[in-house]
Amino acid sequence: MASPLLTIVLAAGKGTRMRSDTPKVLHAIAGRSMLGHVLDRVRTLSPERQAVVVGPGMEAVAAEARAAGAEVETYVQPDQRGTADAVLAAAPALKTHQGDVLVLFADTPLLRVETLSRLRDLLEGGAGVAVLGFEAADPTGYGRLLTDATGAVVAIREHADASTDERRVRLCNAGVMAFRVPDLAALLGRIGSGNAKGELYLTDAVALARGDGHVVRTVVCSEDEVLGINSRDQLAVAESIWQRRRRLEVMHDGATLVAPDTVWLSHDTAIGRDVTIEPNVFIGPGVVIEDRVTIRANSHIVGVHGKDKAGLRIREGAIVGPFARLRPGADIGRDVHIGNFVEVKNVVMETGAKANHLAYIGDGRVGAEANIGAGTIFCNYDGFQKHQTDVGAGAFIGSNSALVAPVKIGDGAYVGSGSVITKNVPADALAVARAPQETREGWAAKYRARRKRKP
Numbered sequence: 001m002a003s004p005l006l007t008i009v010l011a012a013g014k015g016t017r018m019r020s021d022t023p024k025v026l027h028a029i030a031g032r033s034m035l036g037h038v039l040d041r042v043r044t045l046s047p048e049r050q051a052v053v054v055g056p057g058m059e060a061v062a063a064e065a066r067a068a069g070a071e072v073e074t075y076v077q078p079d080q081r082g083t084a085d086a087v088l089a090a091a092p093a094l095k096t097h098q099g100d101v102l103v104l105f106a107d108t109p110l111l112r113v114e115t116l117s118r119l120r121d122l123l124e125g126g127a128g129v130a131v132l133g134f135e136a137a138d139p140t141g142y143g144r145l146l147t148d149a150t151g152a153v154v155a156i157r158e159h160a161d162a163s164t165d166e167r168r169v170r171l172c173n174a175g176v177m178a179f180r181v182p183d184l185a186a187l188l189g190r191i192g193s194g195n196a197k198g199e200l201y202l203t204d205a206v207a208l209a210r211g212d213g214h215v216v217r218t219v220v221c222s223e224d225e226v227l228g229i230n231s232r233d234q235l236a237v238a239e240s241i242w243q244r245r246r247r248l249e250v251m252h253d254g255a256t257l258v259a260p261d262t263v264w265l266s267h268d269t270a271i272g273r274d275v276t277i278e279p280n281v282f283i284g285p286g287v288v289i290e291d292r293v294t295i296r297a298n299s300h301i302v303g304v305h306g307k308d309k310a311g312l313r314i315r316e317g318a319i320v321g322p323f324a325r326l327r328p329g330a331d332i333g334r335d336v337h338i339g340n341f342v343e344v345k346n347v348v349m350e351t352g353a354k355a356n357h358l359a360y361i362g363d364g365r366v367g368a369e370a371n372i373g374a375g376t377i378f379c380n381y382d383g384f385q386k387h388q389t390d391v392g393a394g395a396f397i398g399s400n401s402a403l404v405a406p407v408k409i410g411d412g413a414y415v416g417s418g419s420v421i422t423k424n425v426p427a428d429a430l431a432v433a434r435a436p437q438e439t440r441e442g443w444a445a446k447y448r449a450r451r452k453r454k455p
């Protein structure tokens with residue numbers, strides 16, 4: 001039976017190197033904030049309590065923390081006096097918690113759950129402190145894990161405070177630490193600021209814990225996993241690592257990605273079996289793709305965007321694209337075909353409906369087996385409000401028609417090509433709303449003859 005767990009995520013950094021009005025930890029990877037990724041990972045450990053430490057005035061960060069779960073407690077660290085001080089900002093949680101404590105950084109979003117579990121296992125095995133380390137290709141800037149002759153970690157030395165010899169050490173502190181000590185707040189309270197930066201270093205807890213007779217042990221993970229994000233270029237690197245991982249999982253679960261490196265997924269993309277995704281497809285948040293769906297090349301599919309949280313589902317056997325654009329609220333029914341240059345937003349497309357070329361289908365319903373001709377536009381917006389278009393089952397909308405909402409086309413009705421439909425069309429009727437054709441026999445020949453005579 002594992003000991004109850006308190007997790008503390010440090011998110012007080014301003015992240016000035018992002019050059020952004022948005023706090024660093026709210027920048028997104030795969031459509032979810034870095035903080036959201038870390039809290040998602042933390043949740044899988046079933047912690048008893050979760051704390052997030054934010055900087056003063058960082059209400060948006062606190063709100064994002066609470067959005068991950070109402071039980072998440074937020075604490076403000078008034079001044080950035082170092083990582084130990086940041087953990088102590090959560091003192092009310094620390095002091096009332098009996099059990100293990102896991103400290104993580106919100107700007108390290110690629111951590112794997114297995115790695116966190118391994119740290120906990122060390123505590124179960126008797127360690128008082130468990131430190132996550134990695135072999136850095138370039139250790140500059142990181143805290144070094146200093147070991148004794150037996151390989152046990154005796155201290156962490158921050159780069160700025162390290163001697164030339166110590167700087168040669170490549171085993172670095174990733175920033176994640178787990179504790180099973182009787183009174184962590186008291187231990188952290190003993191940390192001083194006598195170092196190069198004048199900060200209260202959490203990493204000093206290692207030497208203090210050892211002095212108290214605790215065993216300190218280490219888990220080593222890959223550098224990829226503990227990439228800390230400080231700038232936009234590092235954000236892009238993290239995004240590509242995340243995407244690579246997720247594509248492998250999706251393929252492992254039975255989807256074919258023809259050119260995996262060109263498919264972009266979101267943190268919550270759900271993909272069924274025997275789905276095929278062709279090259280250059282972007283899938284934003286809130287998308288569910290059921291079994292046997294084909295997404296053809298160059299399609300853009302987003303289920304949640306800003307305040308538009310409707311979500312998007314592509315049901316079994318549907319074919320989407322190439323060059324399709326699906327937006328929030330699109331419900332693409334079984335065996336529906338959405339072809340090239342078709343945009344669908346907030347519309348239920350029922351089983352077997354088709355819109356194969358060049359159309360805007362926004363706000364409404366397209367009944368089963370209905371056919372939307374090339375160039376059809378649902379005129380849903382009057383400059384103030386959106387209105388609904390309802391196309392009945394088996395209806396046929398001729399090419400280049402404008403359906404001016406609110407409007408209903410009955411089951412099985414026909415709309416003649418080029419119509420501008422402003423009134424409801426009953427079931428099984430034909431509606432034609434365009435200027436009648438006028439044909440003048442021989443007109444063109446006479447016209448040409450006249451133009452040739454006059455230079």
Ligand code: UD1
Nearest residue numbers: 010012013080081082083086105142143173174175201228
């Ligand atoms: C820290 C570690 C270092 C490790 C490195 C890994 C310490 C003293 N050093 O160094 O050993 O190799 O991470 O990336 O812990 N924070 C606060 N309040 C503060 C200071 C920091 O909330 O007063 C937060 C930051 O937002 C960040 C995290 O703590 O999420 C780490 O702080 P940062 O200043 O980036 O530490 P590093 O110098 O990178």
Ligand code: MG
Nearest residue numbers: 107228229230
């Ligand atoms: Mg850092």
